[in-house]
Amino acid sequence: xxxxxxxxxxxxxxxxxxxxxxxxxxxxxxxxxxxxxxxxxxxxxxxxxxxxxxxxxxxxxxxxxxxxxxxxxxxxxxxxxxxxxxxxxxxxxxxxxxxxxxxxxxxxxxxxxxxxxxxxxxxxxxxxxxxxxxxxxxxxxxxxxxxxxxxxxxxxxxxxxxxxxxxxxxxxxxxxxxxxxxxxxxxxxxxxxxxxxxxxxxxxxxxxxxxxxxxxxxxxxxxxxxxxxxxxxxxxxxxxxxxxxxxxxxxxxxxxxxxxxxxxxxxxxxxxxxxxxxxxxxxxxxxxxxxxxxxxxxxxxxxxxxxxxxxxxxxxxxxxxxxxxxxxxxxxxxxxxxxxxxxxxxxxxxxxxxxxxxxxxx
Numbered sequence: 049x050x051x052x053x054x055x056x057x058x059x060x061x062x063x064x065x066x067x068x069x070x071x072x073x074x075x076x077x078x079x080x081x082x083x084x085x086x087x088x089x090x091x092x093x094x095x096x097x098x099x100x101x102x103x104x105x106x107x108x109x110x111x112x113x114x115x116x117x118x119x120x121x122x123x124x125x126x127x128x129x130x131x132x133x134x135x136x137x138x139x140x141x142x143x144x145x146x147x148x149x150x151x152x153x154x155x156x157x158x159x160x161x162x163x164x165x166x167x168x169x170x171x172x173x174x175x176x177x178x179x180x181x182x183x184x185x186x187x188x189x190x191x192x193x194x195x196x197x198x199x200x201x202x203x204x205x206x207x208x209x210x211x212x213x214x215x216x217x218x219x220x221x222x223x224x225x226x227x228x229x230x231x232x233x234x235x236x237x238x239x240x241x242x243x244x245x246x247x248x249x250x251x252x253x254x255x256x257x258x259x260x261x262x263x264x265x266x267x268x269x270x271x272x273x274x275x276x277x278x279x280x281x282x283x284x285x286x287x288x289x290x291x292x293x294x295x296x297x298x299x300x301x302x303x304x305x306x307x308x309x310x311x312x313x314x315x316x317x318x319x320x321x322x323x324x325x326x327x328x329x330x331x332x333x334x335x336x337x338x339x340x341x342x343x344x345x346x347x348x349x350x351x352x353x354x355x356x357x358x359x360x361x362x363x364x365x366x367x368x369x370x371x372x373x374x375x376x377x378x379x380x381x382x383x384x385x386x387x388x389x390x391x392x393x394x395x396x397x398x399x400x401x402x403x404x405x406x407x408x409x410x
Contacts, residue, residue, distance in 0.1 A: 180250030205234035274306025340380025
């Protein structure tokens with residue numbers, strides 16, 4: 049950092065503020081750090097820069113604002129010296145850290161255990177400096193919905209007021225009409241609520257939400273069993289679904305919607321995406337799957353795949369299917385599973401999107 053040159057004794061302070069002139073170009077005058085910060089902020093704002101000053105503690109925001117209000121003008125030499133010192137300081141930084149537990153948790157996401165992360169988030173929520181509403185705003189809407197349904201309408205009104213408008217509208221739209229109207233009216237009563245009360249409500253909600261036990265599995269139960277049944281033989285899949293229906297019809301319906309099989313391709317894959325799918329499947333495997341798709345559920349899928357590729361390639365595959373002849377059920381299922389694996393890989397990579405399966409009617 050550039051050494052600071054003492055203020056020349058002959059300079060006479062002016063009322064309100066004093067412009068200072070450095071003795072040498074590039075040497076910042078003897079100014080306080082607060083004054084230099086005010087100069088940099090004023091310059092960046094004049095250039096149209098976006099400054100995240102809201103992230104600073106309240107007392108620092110107040111001090112900076114007071115300093116800007118106390119200053120009047122600085123000469124070009126002083127401005128140049130302060131900017132050069134500031135740039136030199138930035139250039140000297142070799143490594144920076146996020147600052148605060150929340151920033152550290154974001155940086156270490158996926159590298160520490162969920163249990164440790166949950167504990168640290170609770171500690172961060174109780175910190176005097178942390179804003180609990182930042183943590184609440186980052187939560188999944190489905191996790192926030194019970195708060196609106198179970199807490200008082202006043203707490204719900206505060207939460208909606210602190211969330212982004214789009215998120216608040218999404219949550220309000222998921223509430224029963226009467227509850228939504230009561231919370232919306234309660235928002236009109238929050239005009240005079242003080243910031244510390246809002247913060248305490250946020251801390252209470254964070255403690256409540258973070259107190260929930262860490263889940264051992266990220267996916268829901270129906271999604272996990274559905275993923276397993278995706279790669280199970282058809283007979284096993286049908287037997288399991290029959291048993292689940294007898295034991296818990298609602299859970300069985302959720303599992304059925306989570307399953308994606310060869311027969312679902314026509315309903316859940318866009319025809320334009322078939323070219324991407326078959327590029328990830330060996331041609332011999334594709335021929336086996338298409339030739340083995342002879343059942344009432346699978347035959348239309350084979351025609352759907354053939355109809356959504358070039359005519360030349362479709363004709364070639366039809367010839368090879370004829371030559372392949374009858375396919376054993378075991379081989380056909382293995383080939384169909386390979387196509388499903390390719391589709392799932394494309395979905396995970398974000399290259400295709402599966403349409404949602406329609407709800408089964410009661």
